[in-house]
Amino acid sequence: MRMKKFMNAPENLTAELLEGLVASHGDLIELGADNMVINRKLPGADRVTIVTQGGAGHEPALSGFVGEGMVDISVVGDIFAAPGPQACVDAIKLADKGKGVLYVVLNHAGDMLTGNLTMRQLEEYPEIKCVKVVTQEDVSNAPRSNSDDRRGLVGCIPTYKIAGAAAAEGKSLDEVAAIAQRFADNMATLAVAVRGATHPSTGAALADMGEDEMEIGMGQHGEGGGGRQPMKTADETADIMVQALLDDLSIEPGEKVMLILNGAGATTLMELFIIYRECEKYLESKGVEIVARFVGELLTVQEQAGFQMFMARMDEELLRYWDAPCLTPYLTKV
Amino acid sequence: MLLDLSAWRILLQAVADAWAENVERFSEIDSAYGDGDHGVTMGKIARLISREVGSPGATGETPGDATTIKQVLRRIGNGVMAIGGGSAGPLYGTLFLGLAAPLDPGAQATDAATLAAMIVGARAELSTITKARVGDKTMVDALAPAAEAAWEARGDGIVAVLGAAAQAAAEGADATANMIARFGRARSYGEQTVGTPDAGALSTSLLFKGLNDGLAKLGRA
Numbered sequence: 001m002r003m004k005k006f007m008n009a010p011e012n013l014t015a016e017l018l019e020g021l022v023a024s025h026g027d028l029i030e031l032g033a034d035n036m037v038i039n040r041k042l043p044g045a046d047r048v049t050i051v052t053q054g055g056a057g058h059e060p061a062l063s064g065f066v067g068e069g070m071v072d073i074s075v076v077g078d079i080f081a082a083p084g085p086q087a088c089v090d091a092i093k094l095a096d097k098g099k100g101v102l103y104v105v106l107n108h109a110g111d112m113l114t115g116n117l118t119m120r121q122l123e124e125y126p127e128i129k130c131v132k133v134v135t136q137e138d139v140s141n142a143p144r145s146n147s148d149d150r151r152g153l154v155g156c157i158p159t160y161k162i163a164g165a166a167a168a169e170g171k172s173l174d175e176v177a178a179i180a181q182r183f184a185d186n187m188a189t190l191a192v193a194v195r196g197a198t199h200p201s202t203g204a205a206l207a208d209m210g211e212d213e214m215e216i217g218m219g220q221h222g223e224g225g226g227g228r229q230p231m232k233t234a235d236e237t238a239d240i241m242v243q244a245l246l247d248d249l250s251i252e253p254g255e256k257v258m259l260i261l262n263g264a265g266a267t268t269l270m271e272l273f274i275i276y277r278e279c280e281k282y283l284e285s286k287g288v289e290i291v292a293r294f295v296g297e298l299l300t301v302q303e304q305a306g307f308q309m310f311m312a313r314m315d316e317e318l319l320r321y322w323d324a325p326c327l328t329p330y331l332t333k334v
Numbered sequence: 335m336l337l338d339l340s341a342w343r344i345l346l347q348a349v350a351d352a353w354a355e356n357v358e359r360f361s362e363i364d365s366a367y368g369d370g371d372h373g374v375t376m377g378k379i380a381r382l383i384s385r386e387v388g389s390p391g392a393t394g395e396t397p398g399d400a401t402t403i404k405q406v407l408r409r410i411g412n413g414v415m416a417i418g419g420g421s422a423g424p425l426y427g428t429l430f431l432g433l434a435a436p437l438d439p440g441a442q443a444t445d446a447a448t449l450a451a452m453i454v455g456a457r458a459e460l461s462t463i464t465k466a467r468v469g470d471k472t473m474v475d476a477l478a479p480a481a482e483a484a485w486e487a488r489g490d491g492i493v494a495v496l497g498a499a500a501q502a503a504a505e506g507a508d509a510t511a512n513m514i515a516r517f518g519r520a521r522s523y524g525e526q527t528v529g530t531p532d533a534g535a536l537s538t539s540l541l542f543k544g545l546n547d548g549l550a551k552l553g554r555a
Contacts, residue, residue, distance in 0.1 A: 010374075014418075035418070055420065080369045081420035084427070086412070109518040110420030113463055117415070117424055141522050151522075201374045204365035221369035223522040 003203040010201045014056040014078050021063060025329040028067045032094070034087035035076040037063035042072050042095065048167040048176045049073075049095040050160060052104040053088050053118075054111060055080040057200060058220065060330035061299035065157060069326025069333070070164040071104075079201045080221050082110035085117035092122060092130050100129035100173030102163055102180060106152030107136035131177040135159050137187045137310075139248040140217030140227065151219050153189040154262040154299045154308045158322065161331065165324035179321070186313040188248045190241050193218035193264065193306035194231065200302060207304075216241065220264075220301045220308070234271065238278035238309075245311040246286065253287030258322065260293065260310035265300035267307050272296070275307070292322045298330070335492050336443035341552055342403050343387040346410070348548030350383040352540040363533040367520040372533040375419030379426055382413050403441060407434035421518055422534065424463065425473060429538075432459025446495045450488035453499055457481040464517070468506075471513035471520065471527065473534035476503040480542050493549065500539075500546040507531055507539035 007013060014035065022031045032038045042049065049072040054062045057079040066074050073091045077083035092101045105115035115132055122130055135152040142149035163180040171179065194214045196207030206222025209215060214237070216227030232240070251257060259279055261272045276295050283290060291314050299308070314322075326333050337345065353376045361373030386400070386409055400406040407430050415427025435458075436451040437444070444452070457477050466472040468479070483502035487494040510532040515521045520532065 034416075077418035077420065078371075078374070080371055081375065081418055082423070083418045084416035084423050086416045087418075108420075110422075110424070113421055113424040116463060117428075149521075199361075199365065199370040202361045202365070202370050204361055204370040206365065206370060219519070219522055221519060223367075223369065223519050 003198050003200070005198075005200055007200065013200055014076060017056060017059065018063065018076060021059070021329070028327065028329055029063070032073070034090065035083065036087065036091050036094075037066045037074045037076065038094075039066050039068065039072045041068055045072065045097050046099070047097065047170060048099045048102055048173045049097055050102045050104065050164055050167060051075065051088070051091050051095050052156065052160065053077070053083050053091075053114060054106055055082055057302060058299050060297065061154075061157060064330035065160050065328045067326065067328030069168055069324065070160045070328050070331065077110070079199070082108070082114045085114050085121055088114060088118040089121045092118070093125065093128060096128050096130075100131070102167070102173065102176050103130050103132045104156060104159060104163070104180070105132055105134050106156050107134050107148070107150060108152060111152070129173055131173055133159070133163070133177055133180045133184060135184050137184070137189045138219065139188045139190050139244060141219070144248060153191060153220055154260060154310050155184065155187045155189050155312070157298045157331075158187070158258060158260065158310070158312065159184055161326060162318060162321040164326060165321035168324065179317070183312060183318055186249065187310065188245045188312070189308050189310045190216065190244050191218050191220065191264070191306060191308040192216045192237060192241065193222070193304055195266065195305035196222045197265065197302035197304040214306070218306065220299065222301065222304060234274045235278045238275045239282050241309045242279050242282045242311075245309065246288070249311060249313055251288055251311075251313060256289045256291040256314045256319070257283070258292035258310070258312040258314050259283070259290045260298070260308075261295045262299055262308040262310060263297045264304040264306045264308065265297070266303040266305040269296065272307060279309070291319055336445055337449065337492060338443040339401070339403055339406065342406060344552055345545050345548035346383055346387045346406070348551060349541050349544030350380040350387075352544035352547065353377070353380040353537060356537070356540055360533050360537055363530060363536065366530055367515065367523045367527045368533065369519055371420060372422060372537065375417070375422040376537050378417050378419060379414050379422070382417065383410055386410050386413065402439065403444060404434045404437040404439055407431070407437070422537075425460065425534070428459050428463050429456045429477070432456035435459060446490065446492045447488045449492055449495050450484040453484040454481045466517045469513060470516040471510045471532045471535070472517045473532070473538040475510045475513070475532065476506040476535040476538035476542070479503065479506040496542070496546045496549050500542040503539040503542040507535040510535040
């Protein structure tokens with residue numbers, strides 16, 4: 001199958017997309033060495049700073065959230081591939097303003113290897129305080145009791161927001177890490193796909209799905225999740241997924257949640273709005289209130305059709321951090 | 335027989351060739367039960383090795399300026415680690431640093447026992463960053479038997495060490511076809527992965543095939 005994507009040489013994808021991202025948001029971010037995307041206000045930061053890492057090809061994630069109130073440096077690997085540990089060590093050294101660095105890593109094999117090697121190499125710099133927080137919230141591939149096996153999906157983005165706001169408020173590194181971890185411990189994501197994407201570097205199909213099939217639980221590189229089934233309506237799909245997230249988080253009537261519908265790349269906002277409307281109704285029927293929400297694209301999987309549904313248990317403090325101002329290329333709050 | 339720096343350059347170039355020739359096969363396997371980029375990464379690693387050890391005649395590039403075997407392997411290890419190739423970068427970077435670990439900094443040549451110790455060193459170093467064991471359908475299924483076979487053959491000469499390692503690695507990689515993936519992205523597919531070998535085990539078995547091919551080339555030269 002021939003790939004229809006607007007691109008030049010496959011080996012230049014990451015470099016060219018970062019060049020364009022930074023050129024189109026030059027007031028907020030700049031490109032550093034080794035594919036680092038850096039918050040332009042970082043030099044003057046007198047607070048805990050935030051570093052993350054991950055593969056490219058998921059735009060606007062992760063680098064579209066570099067800026068005030070979220071991420072200070074994002075270290076980008078190649079398409080769907082983690083960067084190496086040396087670049088992350090360099091980024092953490094660059095980010096540290098004497099108040100320590102929160103290092104957010106998504107739970108994927110390559111990212112975790114790089115994360116662990118980075119922390120090991122940082123032991124040579126005892127003057128730099130760094131705490132690693134791992135986001136691992138995919139309910140489809142392991143039970144909550146075995147959360148180390150859960151993949152990190154879109155939950156990294158609200159985690160950046162919460163942690164970034166806590167850092168901006170002047171919290172210490174231990175406090176920022178504890179807040180980020182509390183949020184991460186209370187979040188869950190379930191993905192559904194109806195059509196797979198192609199790998200932009202190779203043109204290979206990432207998932208081969210039947211015309212009338214959908215798969216609940218598909219990961220963000222097209223990896224299977226086991227829930228392949230006949231295509232359902234928007235309302236049926238929404239109800240199944242909301243209930244799975246409520247069950248996973250043990251949300252009780254009267255509780256407040258954040259709900260994010262994250263389009264995977266080829267699912268329309270029309271569909272996401274139809275789904276969202278049903279999520280609100282379903283949650284209302286369960287006595288659960290949505291106090292924070294986002295519908296749109298935060299972390300995509302090329303032209304995969306489908307979406308990730310994210311839910312998090314909220315309290316007053318977490319809500320305050322979610323609502324706090326931020327200014328990044330793809331999320332702004334005033 | 336001893337392997338000196340110029341012999342190591344030929345062996346490592348043969349590894350790069352073996353990987354470069356199989357780029358599409360790696361991606362094909364990885365697309366079925368992963369994200370399809372193993373070929374891309376192995377191609378990048380192969381080019382990095384070629385740049386480090388390539389002779390002007392073969393690649394049109396001059397070899398790196400490393401003057402010892404340990405330096406060459408460490409430069410490759412650190413370079414691969416930084417390549418940004420998902421899991422494969424840190425894993426193969428660690429493997430090459432593990433190969434270098436048992437060598438004396440000034441060593442100008444390696445004998446069979448040292449070579450076997452290097453392969454065992456690669457296995458040991460890898461175990462510091464991954465908990466994968468034999469049977470988990472990963473590169474360890476090729477590397478661990480290769481290390482055992484190399485160690486057993488350490489008294490029988492370099493040809494025997496690399497021959498045994500290559501054969502054990504190939505058998506180990508073949509055996510992954512019958513396994514259920516327990517690590518990496520393929521893990522999400524569980525039992526569906528039975529019938530397809532592991533892409534990482536295959537690339538590791540080709541590492542040893544490449545070393546062995548390089549040795550044969552050396553014998554002919």
